[in-house]
Amino acid sequence: IPVKDATSDMAIISRKGSQLVRKHREQKERKKAQQKHWELAGTKLGDIMGIKKTEDGDSSGGKPVGEDGRVDYRTDQKFADHMKDKSEASSEFAKKKTLLEQRQYLPIFAVRQQLLNIIRDNSIVIVVGETGSGKTTQLTQYLHEDGYTSYGMVGCTQPRRVAAMSVAKRVSEELGSNLGEEVGYAIRFEDCTSEKTVIKYMTDGILLRESLRESDLDHYSAVIMDEAHERSLNTDVLFGLLREVVSRRSDLKLIVTSATMDSDKFAAFFGNVPIFHIPGRTFPVDILFSKTPQEDYVEAAVKQALQIHLSGMGGDILIFMPGQEDIEVTSDQIVERLEDLESAPPLTVLPIYSQLPSDLQAKIFQKAPDGVRKCIVATNIAETSLTVDGIMFVVDAGYCKLKVFNPRIGMDALQVYPISQANANQRAGRAGRTGPGQCYRLYTQSAFKNEMLTTTIPEIQRTNLANVVLLLKSLGVQDLLLFHFMDPPPEDNMLNSMYQLWILGALDNTGSLTPTGRLMVEFPLDPALSKMLIVSCDMGCSADILIIVSMLSVPAIFYRPKGREEESDQVREKFSVPESDHLTYLNVYLQWKNNNYSSIWCNEHFIHTKAMRKVRPSMCIQCIGDSLFGMGYTPDYITYHELVMTTKEYMQCVTAVDGEWLAELGPMFYSVKQAGKSRMENRRRAKEEITNMEEEMSLAEQQLRSRREDQ
Numbered sequence: 001i002p003v004k005d006a007t008s009d010m011a012i013i014s015r016k017g018s019q020l021v022r023k024h025r026e027q028k029e030r031k032k033a034q035q036k037h038w039e040l041a042g043t044k045l046g047d048i049m050g051i052k053k054t055e056d057g058d059s060s061g062g063k064p065v066g067e068d069g070r071v072d073y074r075t076d077q078k079f080a081d082h083m084k085d086k087s088e089a090s091s092e093f094a095k096k097k098t099l100l101e102q103r104q105y106l107p108i109f110a111v112r113q114q115l116l117n118i119i120r121d122n123s124i125v126i127v128v129g130e131t132g133s134g135k136t137t138q139l140t141q142y143l144h145e146d147g148y149t150s151y152g153m154v155g156c157t158q159p160r161r162v163a164a165m166s167v168a169k170r171v172s173e174e175l176g177s178n179l180g181e182e183v184g185y186a187i188r189f190e191d192c193t194s195e196k197t198v199i200k201y202m203t204d205g206i207l208l209r210e211s212l213r214e215s216d217l218d219h220y221s222a223v224i225m226d227e228a229h230e231r232s233l234n235t236d237v238l239f240g241l242l243r244e245v246v247s248r249r250s251d252l253k254l255i256v257t258s259a260t261m262d263s264d265k266f267a268a269f270f271g272n273v274p275i276f277h278i279p280g281r282t283f284p285v286d287i288l289f290s291k292t293p294q295e296d297y298v299e300a301a302v303k304q305a306l307q308i309h310l311s312g313m314g315g316d317i318l319i320f321m322p323g324q325e326d327i328e329v330t331s332d333q334i335v336e337r338l339e340d341l342e343s344a345p346p347l348t349v350l351p352i353y354s355q356l357p358s359d360l361q362a363k364i365f366q367k368a369p370d371g372v373r374k375c376i377v378a379t380n381i382a383e384t385s386l387t388v389d390g391i392m393f394v395v396d397a398g399y400c401k402l403k404v405f406n407p408r409i410g411m412d413a414l415q416v417y418p419i420s421q422a423n424a425n426q427r428a429g430r431a432g433r434t435g436p437g438q439c440y441r442l443y444t445q446s447a448f449k450n451e452m453l454t455t456t457i458p459e460i461q462r463t464n465l466a467n468v469v470l471l472l473k474s475l476g477v478q479d480l481l482l483f484h485f486m487d488p489p490p491e492d493n494m495l496n497s498m499y500q501l502w503i504l505g506a507l508d509n510t511g512s513l514t515p516t517g518r519l520m521v522e523f524p525l526d527p528a529l530s531k532m533l534i535v536s537c538d539m540g541c542s543a544d545i546l547i548i549v550s551m552l553s554v555p556a557i558f559y560r561p562k563g564r565e566e567e568s569d570q571v572r573e574k575f576s577v578p579e580s581d582h583l584t585y586l587n588v589y590l591q592w593k594n595n596n597y598s599s600i601w602c603n604e605h606f607i608h609t610k611a612m613r614k615v616r617p618s619m620c621i622q623c624i625g626d627s628l629f630g631m632g633y634t635p636d637y638i639t640y641h642e643l644v645m646t647t648k649e650y651m652q653c654v655t656a657v658d659g660e661w662l663a664e665l666g667p668m669f670y671s672v673k674q675a676g677k678s679r680m681e682n683r684r685r686a687k688e689e690i691t692n693m694e695e696e697m698s699l700a701e702q703q704l705r706s707r708r709e710d711q
């Protein structure tokens with residue numbers, strides 16, 4: 001054990017399991033070192049960064065306000081009067097009136113009627129407009145006001161959960177209704193809609209799953225596929241599916257929105273449909289590149305933010321970081337260094353990333369008290385999906401986290417990559433929404449020009465497709481290579497994902513869905529987790545596995561508040577099952593249950609109550625081994641839930657398994673060395689199995705070929 005060469009990569013990774021702990025330690029060290037070298041007082045801040053202004057005046061992030069950029073309010077005066085009358089009817093609507101004024105100030109309002117006309121005349125329309133022009137919040141309402149909700153819902157998909165929730169909240173306020181009534185949202189494991197709901201925001205994954213139950217999406221009169229430029233995996237699959245739905249349903253409107261200009265491709269894909277441009281209203285943004293490459297972008301960003309803050313210039317700051325850890329360190333550092341300074345002006349530092357609890361996320365939209373500057377530290381979530389007003393300064397570290405499929409190990413790895421030029425320009429543009437701004441790029445101009453891709457590779461071309469394959473198979477798409485993708489995924493990725501599904505028993509030797517596979521589609525989970533749940537039923541441990549799967553599917557359970565890190569680590573030790581993170585999770589849940597699901601108990605144990613509550617509605621560890629195929633490394637074997645690659649590879653959520661289990665559960669990859677006769681016997685059987693499989697596969701191939709010829 002193990003018998004197959006392919007597993008040797010995994011063995012290397014498994015040895016690095018303990019590096020998770022080491023990484024934390026390193027981070028602490030780095031923090032200490034940073035503090036030591038920081039001498040803010042007496043240092044000329046301008047010298048720290050060595051930032052220079054570009055000679056060629058690259059201002060791609062923003063354009064001056066011009067004739068075309070001005071908003072003409074007369075365009076839809078009737079509507080405005082109508083809405084004003086409505087809101088002025090009662091003084092109770094005073095608040096609504098200001099919201100109404102905000103709505104009318106948005107660039108999209110100037111073209112409201114033209115937009116509705118073009119939608120009336122066409123089944124599919126591409127809408128292009130700068131971030132903040134009002135696409136996400138207004139389009140749904142315009143369609144509602146134009147009568148589309150009288151025969152179905154207006155659905156609007158978002159690639160991100162945070163965006164779906166926050167936008168639904170905003171729109172329900174604009175409409176003057178309670179969230180979950182006329183305006184609702186649905187994300188995985190959370191449905192905040194009701195019978196009354198006519199405007200529904202949701203993640204693209206939700207709509208994709210809805211299409212499983214209702215392939216023509218009959219509940220909808222209009223679907224807005226928002227943020228299409230993000231090219232998320234689910235959006236790309238939906239493109240292919242919705243294209244077909246619209247051809248079957250002439251009453252359905254499909255609107256595809258994009259913040260960037262590469263919309264011609266969308267228009268062509270949907271059959272040369274019209275593109276509608278919302279005139280922009282942006283201010284010039286000065287773009288400043290770092291003179292030299294920055295070794296530590298966290299350090300560079302902290303210094304830059306402080307320099308801006310202490311410069312006396314007004315306006316909020318937005319810092320782009322690749323992920324949660326960097327965001328936390330950056331935020332902490334800014335706060336700590338400010339505390340060391342005497343009489344520094346007040347600054348509110350607000351982190352935002354998708355795993356952050358939603359009440360904390362909402363803070364970024366709140367206005368800071370007068371005289372207090374906001375400094376938002378965000379992932380690329382703030383690039384286009386969320387618009388925060390008042391940003392004058394953008395600090396761009398130049399990196400983002402991307403999920404990239406690594407065919408060598410057959411798994412997705414979340415890794416930090418340089419952003420693309422398109423990302424960089426979007427980020428810069430955030431500084432020019434409410435006035436002229438500045439964007440500090442923590443990378444050189446030459447890196448921008450020579451090392452960054454023009455646009456990011458769409459997710460579908462770089463990610464594990466196991467879920468997509470499963471979904472499309474269950475929708476009856478037999479030959480995935482014939483499915484109409486805007487950018488087809490590499491054949492290797494597709495085949496590799498099919499191979500994984502075959503390992504999990506979801507596909508048979510001919511590539512068709514097995515009964516297990518059919519069951520697996522039902523779960524909104526990674527195929528490995530679905531399989532784990534299914535297997536647990538046979539093993540009589542589904543109650544425990546259900547808890548573990550749920551715990552793995554919610555945002556982070558534990559938190560480490562600043563200043564109480566050691567205390568919280570000690571408390572966490574109490575739950576720890578040394579040989580298994582999975583069992584540790586189970587332990588946490590069971591103890592919470594024993595304490596009557598108490599939130600006080602959660603607080604005492606540094607556990608997020610909100611995350612735990614999500615787990616609630618929703619062992620034996622052998623089934624974990626069955627789904628998350630193990631890695632061989634003598635003497636112990638472990639399985640992991642997720643592989644995270646930063647500069648090194650880390651495994652998240654690890655459990656030790658018995659080597660014998662691997663041989664038992666995955667006989668085609670693992671075997672226990674045996675002596676003499678039985679070994680001969682095994683080899684004979686293995687040979688027989690392979691011959692049978694090859695026969696089956698060649699038969700399937702013949703069928704496939706003749707089907708393709710027919711088409």
Ligand code: CDP
Pocket residue numbers: 106129130131132133134135136137138166167170365384385387389
């Ligand atoms: O989709 P697009 O980027 O074109 O704009 P939007 O998301 O509809 O945002 C329009 C405006 O709504 C923003 O400028 C914000 O002022 C406001 N908004 C908000 O205040 N809170 C939200 N959660 C979302 C939008």
Ligand code: MG
Pocket residue numbers: 132135136137226227384385
């Ligand atoms: Mg938007």
